[in-house]
Amino acid sequence: MKLYNLTIHELHEKLKKKELTSLELTETFLKRIDAVDGKIKAFITITRENAIEQAKEADKKLASNKDITPLTGIPISVKDIFCTKGIKTTCASKILSNFIPPYDAHVIKKLKDAGAVILGKNNMDEFAMGSSTENSAFFTTKNPWDIERVPGGSSGGSAASVAANECAASIGTDTGGSIRQPAALCGIVGLKPTYGRVSRYGMIAFASSLDQAGPMTKDVTDCAIMLNAMAGYDPQDFTSINAPVPDYTKALTKDVKGLKIGIPKEYFIEGLDIDIEKSVKHAIDVLKKQGASVIDVSLPHTEYAVAVYYLVATAEASSNLARYDGVKYGHRAKDSKNLIDMYRKTRSDGFGPEVKRRIMLGTYSLSAGYYDAYYKKASQVRTLIKRDFEDAFKKCDVILTPTAPTPAFKIGEKTADPLTMYLSDIFTISCNLAGIPGISIPCGFTKDNLPIGLQILGKPLDEETVLKVSFAYEQATDWHKKRAGV
Ligand code: GLN
Numbered sequence: 001m002k003l004y005n006l007t008i009h010e011l012h013e014k015l016k017k018k019e020l021t022s023l024e025l026t027e028t029f030l031k032r033i034d035a036v037d038g039k040i041k042a043f044i045t046i047t048r049e050n051a052i053e054q055a056k057e058a059d060k061k062l063a064s065n066k067d068i069t070p071l072t073g074i075p076i077s078v079k080d081i082f083c084t085k086g087i088k089t090t091c092a093s094k095i096l097s098n099f100i101p102p103y104d105a106h107v108i109k110k111l112k113d114a115g116a117v118i119l120g121k122n123n124m125d126e127f128a129m130g131s132s133t134e135n136s137a138f139f140t141t142k143n144p145w146d147i148e149r150v151p152g153g154s155s156g157g158s159a160a161s162v163a164a165n166e167c168a169a170s171i172g173t174d175t176g177g178s179i180r181q182p183a184a185l186c187g188i189v190g191l192k193p194t195y196g197r198v199s200r201y202g203m204i205a206f207a208s209s210l211d212q213a214g215p216m217t218k219d220v221t222d223c224a225i226m227l228n229a230m231a232g233y234d235p236q237d238f239t240s241i242n243a244p245v246p247d248y249t250k251a252l253t254k255d256v257k258g259l260k261i262g263i264p265k266e267y268f269i270e271g272l273d274i275d276i277e278k279s280v281k282h283a284i285d286v287l288k289k290q291g292a293s294v295i296d297v298s299l300p301h302t303e304y305a306v307a308v309y310y311l312v313a314t315a316e317a318s319s320n321l322a323r324y325d326g327v328k329y330g331h332r333a334k335d336s337k338n339l340i341d342m343y344r345k346t347r348s349d350g351f352g353p354e355v356k357r358r359i360m361l362g363t364y365s366l367s368a369g370y371y372d373a374y375y376k377k378a379s380q381v382r383t384l385i386k387r388d389f390e391d392a393f394k395k396c397d398v399i400l401t402p403t404a405p406t407p408a409f410k411i412g413e414k415t416a417d418p419l420t421m422y423l424s425d426i427f428t429i430s431c432n433l434a435g436i437p438g439i440s441i442p443c444g445f446t447k448d449n450l451p452i453g454l455q456i457l458g459k460p461l462d463e464e465t466v467l468k469v470s471f472a473y474e475q476a477t478d479w480h481k482k483r484a485g486v
Helices: 006-015 023-040 048-064 104-113 154-165 179-184 220-230 274-289 301-323 339-350 353-366 372-392 416-427 429-434 463-475
Strands: 044-046 075-079 117-122 169-172 189-192 212-217 260-264 295-297 396-404 438-445 451-458
Touching: 006 023, 006 220, 023 117, 044 154, 044 451, 048 117, 048 301, 075 104, 075 154, 104 117, 104 220, 117 154, 117 295, 154 169, 154 179, 154 212, 169 189, 179 189, 179 438, 179 451, 189 220, 189 301, 189 463, 212 220, 220 463, 260 274, 274 295, 274 339, 274 438, 274 451, 274 463, 301 353, 301 372, 301 416, 301 429, 339 416, 372 429, 396 438, 396 463, 438 463
Parallel strands: 075 117, 075 169, 260 295, 260 396
Antiparallel strands: 044 117, 169 212, 189 212, 189 438, 396 451, 438 451
């Protein structure tokens, strides 16, 4: 087994036993990036010198056995939506193509404090709007399982970098599925924590009532390790939850006896790929054999989720993106006649077509005369979606569904029709609207050898049960051990 194929917990053992230094490991990953990223294109920026410095620091700690965490000296990548002090942070947009933040996002600081080494910044859909990375202003990332296909999105660069073994793990953000859908399409683990569990400070805002950061890893144990480092109260984010952070690795007991798993009929619909349906049903049987009981539940407002999401998310985006006016930071158009002309030119050149579409949709639904019919109505239906989950969770501990209706699709296949692209998030969006935690874990392959993801949703702040069920399933199968042949 090559070093770059290993998980965080396997690498940690080697670092701890001094079989390996973080510098050697970091150089191994940087070489791996040099070898494969020309093909995969998972990175916008590679932070070689910083990574080497961080690795040397980690080696000092490892040598003295002081302040060691499971992440000390572990090379990771991060989505280019997280502000990184002194390092270009573009959000895959032309408007931020030269933006160098003066501070680190809260999660970046936490990961650095835990000793992680940051290799670089991952490609994504511009401002996290998309499901394929095709909306990046720079280039499209390729799926390591089949480079003619998309890696999913918007955290597609993060997912591909993990699946192509260019890093040990990554972090993404999920507003409507952007961690879980690319994790499913690339055959890795991706967790969207409860809204408020991880601070949004320094994470470039898309739709603030939905945005949440989370880990993207090779297995469930690594996911728990990363969440341990990322989660926790942060007074700089006013929606941050002030609740103690458990040690999530303690939840990985394999014991699911007596746990109740809910299966919502609204998620097994026409259009669901047949191989995906088979794999998910098989996963249900695996968990049953391990002693979990399975019951039918209903989430009756599921059919409105995509419509509600595209009203709420675009409304919030139109307001959040108003700050890119060419005045304070980022791109500024040259040769403008006056201030209004400068705003117009800056925003016309700076934003890509999907971002412009959403700003227009959002501005429209918030405008006087339309607000009640669209935004207000969507907020009311959002409450009904949230109540569906509250009712379902009275009967079960977790809810199990497919993560995405199809496996990775071909590059260019859905770009002409935004609506078909929006439908790739049909199973992930409700979780964000309800603010609950959700994970995607590998659960099989299609006949074309494309990875399939299983989604497990949990009660608010109950990431532990989500991880427990995920771990039990993972340990009974070996999908997570498969590596893409890049
Ligand atoms: N694909 C969805 C969208 O385009 C979700 C994106 C996300 O979670 N950031 O909005």
